[in-house]
Amino acid sequence: MTTPIYDTVLHGGTLLDGSATPGYQADIGIQAGRIAAIAPAGSLHGQQQHDASGWIISPGFIDVHAHDDQQAVSAPAMQAKLTQGVTTVVVGNCGISLVPWVADRTPPAPLNLIGSQADYCYPTVAAYAAAVDAAGPTVNIGLLVGHSTLRVNVLDDPAQAASAAQVEQMQALLEEGMQSGALGFSSGLFYPTSKIAGNDEVIALAKVAARHGGVYTSHIRDEYAGVIDSIHEACDAGEAAGLQVVLSHHKCAGPANWGRSNESLACVTERRRRHPVGLDAYPYTAGSTTLNPDYVDGKIKVLVSWSEPHPEHNGRDLAEVAAEWGVDQKEAARRLSPAGGIYFQMHEDDVRRILAYPHTMIGSDGLPRDAHPHPRLWGAFPRVLGHYCREEKLFHLPEAIRRMTTLSADTFGLRRRGRLQVGCAADLVVFSPAHIRDTATFADPKQPAQGIHQVWVNGVLSVIDGVLTGQRGGRMLRRQQERFDEGQP
Ligand SMILES: [Zn+2]
CATH class of the missing domain: 2.30.40.10 (Urease, subunit C, domain 1)
Known part of the structure; x- marks a missing residue:
């Protein structure tokens, strides 16, 4: 032999x-x-x-919360992810995916976080998947179909309620996506492009994903005072549709809600007795999304991550820009828009408690188009392993690895990845x-x-x-x- x-x-x-x-x-x-x-x-x-x-x-680490939809095609070296040991990213989170939409107008916020009008050029998931394979990225790409993208595709004004016929159109688009290999469906009821939608619309769509064995990830409606009700809303949708729920970038945001992760995690534990619920988190006390005057309270520190009209202020503290202009921070945010912001909205104790919760996966939530991105884009995974595992001893190394590999693969249905x-x-x-x-x-x-x-x-x-x-x-x-x-x- x-x-x-x-x-x-x-x-x-x-x-x-x-x-x-x-x-x-x-x-x-x-x-x-x-x-x-x-x-x-x-x-x-x-x-x-x-x-x-x-x-x-x-x-290889699995970044279950990614927004690299466009990078997979246009910047296939995927350096920010690959250099931190990430070998698979799940894109299309928070209800925003680059597909399916051939943009006939400037993408509204938050769709502008992941692409310009020219980037939204894929009518189907099949077309996008072919483009990814042709580009040949360094890392594997899994896709969720986003609720806001479906709404922008079907509705002239996504701030409006969808008719029954329009919900059916969205279901048909999602059906194509699932048949073409999408891992599931994502929503972001927090955002103006889907805020109007009730849970009935989400359930109608999540059922399509469920039929194909997909998952449902949710950037919940309210991560501030309404965090508990919003967790229930996401779990209700998953339970009604019959599929795995993932609560995205779990946090208790805003000083008034600091410390409430005890309550929110107890809520997740309770819901898990009835139905599969997981969550993802990144290892920082700041979040990042569009810069919107409604999200600016004048209390927490905010950094400008990009600004279309005023790129000279990228990376600067919003309070400083506002002071220079002699206006309040909400007005400064308005003048900088369209723009992105980094919000120091979490308490360290909550970040630790959420990371230490045994059902938490690691996801970067990195925004690769930002001129001055949140450091999670390049640092989320090594920060968990270096800072939180080795230095702070939040968990031992084999457990830290499980939260970025096997747990993630099992949750998203990647049976032949995430394990040796x-x-x-x-x-x-x-x-x-x-x-x-x-x-x-x-x-x-x-x-x-x-x-x-x-x-x-x-x-x-x-x-x-x-x-x-x-x-x-x-x-x-x-x-x-x-x-x-x-x-x-
Ligand atoms: Zn989100």
């Missing part, structure tokens, strides 16, 4: 397999983009061999637990992580010590293939 020779073997790394169990030393054999063998250190042979002794090897197991995709991160850290800051946000030696995507070596190799192994993930492909490599 001859010893098999694999395409690639990583020798002697310490494997954290995603299950939150302690690491163990082993060789990993990669063949045709999949993990073909895991065996005692020194026992496997490959055409290419890499010495991984002294490094941790974990499944024979037959799974060879999406891998090789890193130093002592050195991994984020370097992106609010002042200087476009900075890659440190302490990551290699990133592999579908068996393709994509990053070495922070430098992109130029090889791009990512692909569009289609739910049917990811979920039901039982074939062994």
Whole structure:
């Protein structure tokens, strides 16, 4: 019997397999983009061999909350994500997806966060998926179809209520999306493009996603005083439609609600007794979205992340800009618009409590088009592993890895990703637990992580010590293939 020779073997790394169990030393054999063998250190042979002794090897990180819809096509190097060890992103969150819409007008906020009119050029998810595969991104792309995008597609004015016929049109668009491989449906009832919609409209759409085995992610209606009612609303929709709910970027926003994560997490725990509910969070006390005078209260610090009429103020404190102009912050926000803002709206204690909750996945919520983005775009995953895990000891390392790999893959139906197991995709991160850290800051946000030696995507070596190799192994993930492909490599 001859010893098999694999395409690639990583020798002697310490494997954290995603299950939150302690690491163990082993060789990993990669063949045709999949993990073909895991065996005692020194026992496997490959055409290419890499010495991984002294490094941790974990499944590639899954960014379950991403807005890279357009980058997947126009900037396929996906540097901000890839350099932090992310090998899969789930785009189309918060009710805003780049598809399906061929824009006949300037995209209204918040759709302008992810693309310009020219970028909204895909009538169907099938067309977008083909464009992603043609572009060949470095990371895998999973897509949620956004409620606001459906509304903007079907309604001339998305601030208006949809008729029964218009809801049917949205259902048909979503049906195409699910048939073409979308992972589910997202909503953002907080936003002006879908605020008017009641939960009946959300349920009618979530049922389409449910029929295909998709998930429902919700940027809830109110993360401030109404946070509990809004969690119930999202869970009610998921329960009525019969599908997994994910509460997006969970937070208790605004000083008046600081400390209420005790209450909100108890609410999630209660709802979980009846129905599958998960949540995602990013490791920062600031959020980021459009700059809207309605979201500016003059109390919390706000930074300008981009401004169309006044790009000279990108990255500046809104209070300073307002003082220079001799106006209040709401008026300054109005003059800067269309614009984006970074809002220091959370309390550190809530951020920690939410991150430490066992059902919390990590999602960056990064906004890659912003001129001066929130540092979560480049730093979310290494910040969890360096700051919150190693330094603050919020959880141990195998558990931190589980929240960015296996838990995420299971929640989104990616059965052959997010774990080190024979037959799974060879999406891998090789890193130093002592050195991994984020370097992106609010002042200087476009900075890659440190302490990551290699990133592999579908068996393709994509990053070495922070430098992109130029090889791009990512692909569009289609739910049917990811979920039901039982074939062994
Ligand atoms: Zn959101």
